[in-house]
Amino acid sequence: GENVEQHPSTLSVQEGDSAVIKCTYSDSASNYFPWYKQELGKGPQLIIDIRSNVGEKKDQRIAVTLNKTAKHFSLHITETQPEDSAVYFCAATNNAGNMLTFGGGTRLMVKP
Amino acid sequence: GAVVSQHPSRVICKSGTSVKIECRSLDFQATTMFWYRQFPKQSLMLMATSNEGSKATYEQGVEKDKFLINHASLTLSTLTVTSAHPEDSSFYICSARDQVAGAKRVFGPGTRLTVL
Numbered sequence: 086g087e088n089v090e091q092h093p094s095t096l097s098v099q100e101g102d103s104a105v106i107k108c109t110y111s112d113s114a115s116n117y118f119p120w121y122k123q124e125l126g127k128g129p130q131l132i133i134d135i136r137s138n139v140g141e142k143k144d145q146r147i148a149v150t151l152n153k154t155a156k157h158f159s160l161h162i163t164e165t166q167p168e169d170s171a172v173y174f175c176a177a178t179n180n181a182g183n184m185l186t187f188g189g190g191t192r193l194m195v196k197p
Numbered sequence: 198g199a200v201v202s203q204h205p206s207r208v209i210c211k212s213g214t215s216v217k218i219e220c221r222s223l224d225f226q227a228t229t230m231f232w233y234r235q236f237p238k239q240s241l242m243l244m245a246t247s248n249e250g251s252k253a254t255y256e257q258g259v260e261k262d263k264f265l266i267n268h269a270s271l272t273l274s275t276l277t278v279t280s281a282h283p284e285d286s287s288f289y290i291c292s293a294r295d296q297v298a299g300a301k302r303v304f305g306p307g308t309r310l311t312v313l
Contacts, residue, residue, distance in 0.1 A: 119301070119302070121304070126288075126307070126309070127306055127307060128201075128203075128290050128304040128305050128306045128307045129241070129290070129304045130304070131301065131302070131303075131304075134301070174240060174241070183229065183246060183294075185231075185243075185292075185302060187240045187241050188240065189239075189240050190239075190240050192238075
């Protein structure tokens, strides 16, 4: 089955700096890679996703890159703000979508 | 956008009692819903896949007689924790696939279960 590894487990940045979270996956059949933000006591919220037919996707301050050959994808947050502080999860799945495998999560802390 | 709700948001119960958690897709139909369990500072762990009109598929190590799942309609799945014990205390999160949106998953807000 699919195995997703996520690094780092914790990340502390100064407000305004950039944050990068990296994930690797094992199953070459995976073709959909969502990223979720989870605030304390809440469910995960989809913030951005990418499909395997593109290499990069951007939405305002967040962007995701995908390297299919190396089987890794990354989340980039620019101009971080204190409200970006949360736990971020990467995930991978195939088109059937029934098996969504999560990474271990990254706790991002943005210091004002 | 697609929204999934959960009820209750938090519940405290005595050991030995049963607790039912509801998961609803509010503006879309979901033939498949997923139930996760999350311990503090850990990732989401899939417990079972709930299929409308058929039996749920449980992940290895999850007791189906303890965690009863019913998916009676295209918008509602329920998880019942039977004879709850303190070790069942956790954050339970459901998710549904928005069929129109392909593989995209929508997550509920979670239910905090505390068993005394």
